[in-house]
Amino acid sequence: MQRSTITASEPDEDGHWGQFGGRYVPETLVAPLDELTKEFTRARHDADFWCELDQRLRDYCGRPTPLFHAQRLTAHAGGAQIYLKREDLSHTGSHKINNAMGQALLARRMGKRRIIAETGAGQHGVATATVCAMFGLQCIIYMGAEDMRRQALNVFRMRLLGAEVVAVNAGARTLKDAINEALRDWVTNVHDTYYLLGSALGPHPYPLMVREFQRVIGREAREQILSATGHLPRALIACVGGGSNSIGLFHPFIGDQSVRLIGVEAGGRADSLGEHAARFHTSVASGGGRIGVLQGTMSYVLQNDTGQIATTHSISAGLDYAAIGPEHAFLHDSGRAEYICASDAEALEGFTLCAELEGIIPALESSHAIIPAVRIACELPQSDAIIVNLSGRGDKDVQLVAELYVT
Numbered sequence: 276m277q278r279s280t281i282t283a284s285e286p287d288e289d290g291h292w293g294q295f296g297g298r299y300v301p302e303t304l305v306a307p308l309d310e311l312t313k314e315f316t317r318a319r320h321d322a323d324f325w326c327e328l329d330q331r332l333r334d335y336c337g338r339p340t341p342l343f344h345a346q347r348l349t350a351h352a353g354g355a356q357i358y359l360k361r362e363d364l365s366h367t368g369s370h371k372i373n374n375a376m377g378q379a380l381l382a383r384r385m386g387k388r389r390i391i392a393e394t395g396a397g398q399h400g401v402a403t404a405t406v407c408a409m410f411g412l413q414c415i416i417y418m419g420a421e422d423m424r425r426q427a428l429n430v431f432r433m434r435l436l437g438a439e440v441v442a443v444n445a446g447a448r449t450l451k452d453a454i455n456e457a458l459r460d461w462v463t464n465v466h467d468t469y470y471l472l473g474s475a476l477g478p479h480p481y482p483l484m485v486r487e488f489q490r491v492i493g494r495e496a497r498e499q500i501l502s503a504t505g506h507l508p509r510a511l512i513a514c515v516g517g518g519s520n521s522i523g524l525f526h527p528f529i530g531d532q533s534v535r536l537i538g539v540e541a542g543g544r545a546d547s548l549g550e551h552a553a554r555f556h557t558s559v560a561s562g563g564g565r566i567g568v569l570q571g572t573m574s575y576v577l578q579n580d581t582g583q584i585a586t587t588h589s590i591s592a593g594l595d596y597a598a599i600g601p602e603h604a605f606l607h608d609s610g611r612a613e614y615i616c617a618s619d620a621e622a623l624e625g626f627t628l629c630a631e632l633e634g635i636i637p638a639l640e641s642s643h644a645i646i647p648a649v650r651i652a653c654e655l656p657q658s659d660a661i662i663v664n665l666s667g668r669g670d671k672d673v674q675l676v677a678e679l680y681v682t
């Protein structure tokens with residue numbers, strides 16, 4: 276399929292984008308997922324729901340976030356004008372709050388007062404604990420024991436916000452294991468519990484629902500760039516972990532054929548399996564991303580020759596996951612979006628470049644998009660513009676970067 280043939284990206288009734296997505300879950304989760312889909316569909320068409328969400332995003336989360344013209348970064352690249360969408364200025368420091376707020380409102384509508392969530396680096400856990408505090412909901416966060424050790428400050432933050440943080444000691448004791456544990460809790464306590472999933476992943480309706488709650492990024496950016504420059508940007512660039520900040524930015528532009536959609540995956544420290552988290556990476560002799568099922572959805576999954584889920588590595592915990600959201604798999608195969616990767620070293624270079632040239636310390640996840648953006652801007656005329664999604668701020672990463680530079 277040519278890029279020009281894709282003008283919309285909507286799943287079918289069962290949450291399939293082509294062969295991707297769907298719902299691969301144990302029998303006991305089918306009814307709760309049906310109930311969730313029904314309530315989400317109702318809310319999606321309810322103007323009052325969106326009105327309350329908009330108001331809370333404005334008064335509590337600080338939306339709309341600015342679209343900033345990064346003039347020194349632009350001068351450094353020497354080409355197209357570079358604009359930064361400032362999700363780093365959102366309450367709690369990343370785009371994760373958009374989704375947490377939307378789903379918490381949905382949980383309230385459904386009368387569920389016990390909220391569970393998984394977290395890797397802790398950003399989604401913090402966002403979830405935050406909205407639960409605000410709504411007075413019980414909050415339980417599952418987190419791998421290894422991640423708890425690496426992100427001790429976020430664990431303390433969640434506890435300050437009144438959440439219970441449960442250590443997961445299975446597997447590699449990281450994000451994938453935390454999701455398994457959260458799903459297990461949900462199966463057991465489904466009558467009073469809402470599972471607040473953190474990315475555009477998992478079984479239907481999560482990938483669709485999370486996208487709808489993150490679309491606010493792209494809706495705002497579209498309006499802001501048109502008002503700033505009078506025309507559409509030539510490219511959008513965003514890092515892709517599970518895929519929520521990128522799909523949120525991309526989706527309102529899917530019908531605009533002149534706009535390139537570019538996702539940046541974590542290239543890690545080497546090309547071999549286990550050393551990166553680039554699911555669309557195909558130049559790897561020792562295995563790589565292939566179509567498969569992980570945690571309830573069909574997508575591209577990093578696996579070895581016998582189908583075992585591969586371990587992954589990234590300098591940024593938020594991009595360190597073996598699968599990618601199913602809508603990205605569809606956009607990839609249809610050719611509408613492009614996926615590239617940036618290594619740990621390039622992410623660090625983007626991190627310091629953005630700090631030094633713009634006075635903005637980005638999250639290490641977002642930092643993956645900076646060097647590719649400079650490269651792309653450089654190939655375009657100065658009359659063009661591109662938008663980089665600055666999905667979060669780097670305060671959480673300063674310690675880690677400091678240690679890297681000292682040792």
Ligand SMILES: *Cc1c(COP(=O)(O)O)cnc(C)c1O
Pocket residue numbers: 369370371398399473474475514515516517518519520521593594638640641666667668
């Ligand atoms: C979690 C996170 C990501 C990765 O998740 P997506 O769902 O791909 O957006 C990226 N940036 C930041 C700042 C994050 O916290």
